[in-house]
Amino acid sequence: MPEYCDLILKNVSTPAGLVRDISIKNGLVAHSGSSGRAERTIDCKGLYCLPGAIDMHVHMRGGKEQSSKETWKTGTMSALAGGVTHVVDQPNCIPAIKDASTFESRLKEAKSQAYCNFSINAGVMKGADLSGMHRAGAMAFGEIFAAPSSYGEGVPPEYLRSAFLEIEKSGCLATVHAETVLEGTDDSLDAHNCLRPVSGEAEAVSNIMEMAPDDLRLHFCHLSSFESADLVSGRHTFEVMPHHLLLSTDMFDAKDTFARVNPPVRDDATRKKLWRMWDKIDVLASDHAPHTVSEKSADFSSAPSGIPGVETMVPLFLALVYQKKISLESLIAKTTINPARILHINCAGYEPGMRGDFAIYPKRSEKVDPGRLHSLAGWTPYGGMEGVFPDKTILRGEVVYSDGDFLKGSPEWIPGEGYI
Ligand code: DOR
Numbered sequence: 001m002p003e004y005c006d007l008i009l010k011n012v013s014t015p016a017g018l019v020r021d022i023s024i025k026n027g028l029v030a031h032s033g034s035s036g037r038a039e040r041t042i043d044c045k046g047l048y049c050l051p052g053a054i055d056m057h058v059h060m061r062g063g064k065e066q067s068s069k070e071t072w073k074t075g076t077m078s079a080l081a082g083g084v085t086h087v088v089d090q091p092n093c094i095p096a097i098k099d100a101s102t103f104e105s106r107l108k109e110a111k112s113q114a115y116c117n118f119s120i121n122a123g124v125m126k127g128a129d130l131s132g133m134h135r136a137g138a139m140a141f142g143e144i145f146a147a148p149s150s151y152g153e154g155v156p157p158e159y160l161r162s163a164f165l166e167i168e169k170s171g172c173l174a175t176v177h178a179e180t181v182l183e184g185t186d187d188s189l190d191a192h193n194c195l196r197p198v199s200g201e202a203e204a205v206s207n208i209m210e211m212a213p214d215d216l217r218l219h220f221c222h223l224s225s226f227e228s229a230d231l232v233s234g235r236h237t238f239e240v241m242p243h244h245l246l247l248s249t250d251m252f253d254a255k256d257t258f259a260r261v262n263p264p265v266r267d268d269a270t271r272k273k274l275w276r277m278w279d280k281i282d283v284l285a286s287d288h289a290p291h292t293v294s295e296k297s298a299d300f301s302s303a304p305s306g307i308p309g310v311e312t313m314v315p316l317f318l319a320l321v322y323q324k325k326i327s328l329e330s331l332i333a334k335t336t337i338n339p340a341r342i343l344h345i346n347c348a349g350y351e352p353g354m355r356g357d358f359a360i361y362p363k364r365s366e367k368v369d370p371g372r373l374h375s376l377a378g379w380t381p382y383g384g385m386e387g388v389f390p391d392k393t394i395l396r397g398e399v400v401y402s403d404g405d406f407l408k409g410s411p412e413w414i415p416g417e418g419y420i
Pocket of ligand 1: 059092149150151177260261262263289290305306307
């Protein structure tokens with residue numbers, strides 16, 4: 001007789017075509033297949049119940065300087081409303097995460113506000129205390145800026161080489177923003193594209209792979225082209241973002257700053273070619289990079305780069321599953337199983353021992369309505385596109401989001417393996 005549990009999800013159809021009852025206790029799946037008794041039961045018949053996604057590339061902002069763009073509270077609520085139950089925060093916040101003390105204050109802020117599970121990455125820049133942040137619980141190093149971007153100076157190659165050696169010794173993952181930035185006037189989407197070209201991204205990927213010591217766990221952030229992704233080989237992994245698969249420059253006015261992002265949104269032919277990589281893409285992540293409407297409304301050359309997207313990522317791609325353009329298995333692999341494998345953590349799933357984090361989706365899509373999203377940024381480039389948003393999101397066996405209402409459950413900090 002199965003033990004008394006916190007929650008039972010009844011009639012869950014798995015992508016393998018099985019129908020099971022999933023029992024959750026103490027945050028983990030306790031039984032799968034048989035039904036027992038629990039505090040609460042949710043019938044998932046006629047709905048899709050997917051494991052909670054891991055978004056391994058978000059910028060939660062917050063702090064004194066950036067809380068008008070996003071806070072840990074609004075960013076993680078936005079995550080839950082998009083079926084994401086674990087976010088991995090990037091270190092280019094203000095102040096940047098560069099030692100144990102900046103890491104600890106970031107952690108304190110996250111612990112007091114987060115609505116979903118979270119991890120925090122360590123910054124890699126001259127003077128950074130890499131081993132201090134590793135011991136403090138950093139999930140990974142990076143994104144390491146091999147080229148400059150919003151709130152990130154490019155690191156010089158000599159420094160990167162020595163940092164790689166230290167990271168290799170620690171056994172931790174290095175995640176790299178690989179681009180080459182040319183000199184010129186950055187005053188339109190086309191100019192932005194020419195100054196951060198596909199060829200420069202590919203060249204940076206090659207250089208970094210050549211520089212990486214043999215045992216470094218290396219992961220490339222947000223690759224925007226077939227050419228760059230095709231270069232990634234061996235044990236190395238890479239992620240691709242929704243904006244590089246779904247948006248292209250022809251969808252925007254030439255000077256539209258809201259599509260300004262690094263690496264840039266490309267032309268339609270480049271976007272379509274990137275789709276040829278779908279099967280090889282390890283991770284789909286959002287690069288959720290909220291900036292306010294007023295910051296984005298500056299003239300093109302001075303507007304910040306970045307697009308919010310933690311809430312729309314799974315919904316936009318689940319709509320593509322419904323349209324039979326991609327498989328459900330591939331979406332779960334890229335948003336849950338592979339990020340967990342790359343980060344060396346447990347993920348949500350249908351088997352006993354996996355995390356009891358799920359999102360329950362209706363079987364129909366709707367148009368993305370910018371007014372219903374929860375990021376403080378208050379805008380999205382995906383308005384009017386088809387998306388499938390969860391009715392309910394479950395974190396550690398507790399319903400923490402239900403039809404627009406949030407409950408502060410018991411989100412967990414998930415530290416990296418170096419945590420002492
Ligand atoms: O466009 C971007 N914005 N690319 C990045 O790599 C950083 C991000 C940000 O932090 O705003």
